[in-house]
Amino acid sequence: MAKKYWLPRTDSAKRDWLNAFAGELGNHAPTVGVTAAEVAAVQADAAFFDYLMGAQQAFGNAAQQWTSYKNKARNGTGTSMGPMPAAPTLGTPPAAIAPGIFTRITKLVVRIKAHPGYTESIGQALDIIGAEQVVDPAAMKPNLATTLQAGHPAIGWEKGDADALEIWVDRGSGTFVSLAIDTVPDYLDTYPLPAPGQTALWRYKAIYRIGDEQVGQWSDVVSQAVTG
Numbered sequence: 747m748a749k750k751y752w753l754p755r756t757d758s759a760k761r762d763w764l765n766a767f768a769g770e771l772g773n774h775a776p777t778v779g780v781t782a783a784e785v786a787a788v789q790a791d792a793a794f795f796d797y798l799m800g801a802q803q804a805f806g807n808a809a810q811q812w813t814s815y816k817n818k819a820r821n822g823t824g825t826s827m828g829p830m831p832a833a834p835t836l837g838t839p840p841a842a843i844a845p846g847i848f849t850r851i852t853k854l855v856v857r858i859k860a861h862p863g864y865t866e867s868i869g870q871a872l873d874i875i876g877a878e879q880v881v882d883p884a885a886m887k888p889n890l891a892t893t894l895q896a897g898h899p900a901i902g903w904e905k906g907d908a909d910a911l912e913i914w915v916d917r918g919s920g921t922f923v924s925l926a927i928d929t930v931p932d933y934l935d936t937y938p939l940p941a942p943g944q945t946a947l948w949r950y951k952a953i954y955r956i957g958d959e960q961v962g963q964w965s966d967v968v969s970q971a972v973t974g
Contacts, residue, residue, distance in 0.1 A: 750876040751876055752855070752873065752874045752875060752876045753848065753851075753852065753855075755904060755905070756904065757799060758799065760795075760848065761795060761796055761799045763873060764788075764791065764792045764795055764796075764847070764848075764851065765792050765796060766873060767788070767792070767851070767872055767873060767874075768785075768788045768789045768791070768792035768793075770871055770872055770873075771785050771788055771789075771872065772785045773871070774868050774871065774872065777861075777863040777864075777868065778858045778861040778863050778864050778868060779857070779858075779861045779863065780854070780858065784854070787843075787850075788851070788854070790840065790841060790843050791843050791847045791850065791851070793840040793841075794839075794840050794841070794842070794843045794847070795847055797836075797837075797839055797840050800836070801834070801836050804834035804835070804836060805834055806893070807834075808831060808832075808833065808834045809896075810894055811831035812831050813894070813896070813897060815827070815830060815831055817973055820942065820943075821942055821943035855872075855874050858872070858874070859874065883954075883956060883961040883962055884961070884962060885962060885963070886906070886907070886908060886954045886961055886962030886963070887954075887962050887963040887964075887965060888903050888904075888911060888952045888953065888954055888962075888965040889903070889904065889965065889966075890902065890903055890950060890951075890952055890965050890966070890968045891903075891968065892950065892968050892969075892970040894970070894972075895934060897939055897972065897973065898934055898935055898936055898937075898939070898972070899934075899935045899948060899950070899970040899972060900932050900933070900934050900935070901913060901928075901932060901933045901934075901935065901950055901952070901968075902931065902932045903928075903931050903932060903933070903952065904931060905930075905931055906954075907956075908954035908955060908956055908961070909929065909955055909956050909957060910927050910928060910929045910954075910955040911927070911928045911929075911931075911933070911952050911953075911954060911955065912924070912926075912927050912952060912953050912954075912955050912960060913925045913926050913927070913928060913933060913950060913951075913952045914950070914951050914952065915935070915937075915948060915949065915950050916948070916949040916950075917937070917946065917948050918946050918947060918948070922949075922951060925950075927955065935948070935950075939972055939973070939974045940972060940973065940974035941974050942974045943973075943974060944973070944974045945971055945972065945973045945974075946971070946972055947969055947970070947971050947972075948969070948970050948971075948972055949967050949968070949969045949970075950967065950968050950969075950970070951964050951965050951966075951967045951968075952964070952965045953965065
């Protein structure tokens with residue numbers, strides 16, 4: 747039976763995996779020929795990537811808050827703007843590392859698996875054995891999530907075993923129309939925003955494609971409010 751690739755696809759899942767791998771590697775390093783210096787390097791990579799992911803999330807949240815504050819200044823009502831959004835607090839960054847974290851990690855995992863001391867139990871402990879994969883196209887169903895990027899909806903999705911995602915949108919008419927066929931997650935909807943001061947609710951649904959055919963089930967409908 748085929749196995750999925752052991753390294754997760756998304757950056758957030760990679761972050762969790764790398765933190766766990768870095769924490770466990772030292773317990774098996776001598777057995778699979780990994781030096782203490784290499785363990786320390788993996789831990790430094792994990793700390794740096796974890797910091798970057800946290801910073802990206804903090805700045806993304808801040809961008810949404812500043813956009814809302816700017817929109818209030820431009821078109822809001824009342825007598826007070828209220829306090830400005832706070833700048834992100836990131837803490838002290840860890841030591842810098844060389845580019846190519848997951849290129850290095852992939853090469854290390856290949857080396858570990860080829861070592862005479864490697865066993866399946868070590869692979870399970872390090873989470874470098876992919877799960878058994880049974881692909882049933884009829885059961886495939888996208889899981890959508892929306893965020894705002896510069897005021898425009900970004901539709902998050904995972905590719906999995908599909909070739910592409912077919913996305914449909916309803917911009918308030920009550921009818922879904924075809925929006926795009928996206929082959930690389932995620933998708934940014936750059937359709938013009940409503941008139942200044944106006945808000946609209948855009949709804950999205952999607953279905954996977956393999957080759958030229960729709961497969962599986964339509965996603966649940968997700969909604970995103972947009973403001974001009």
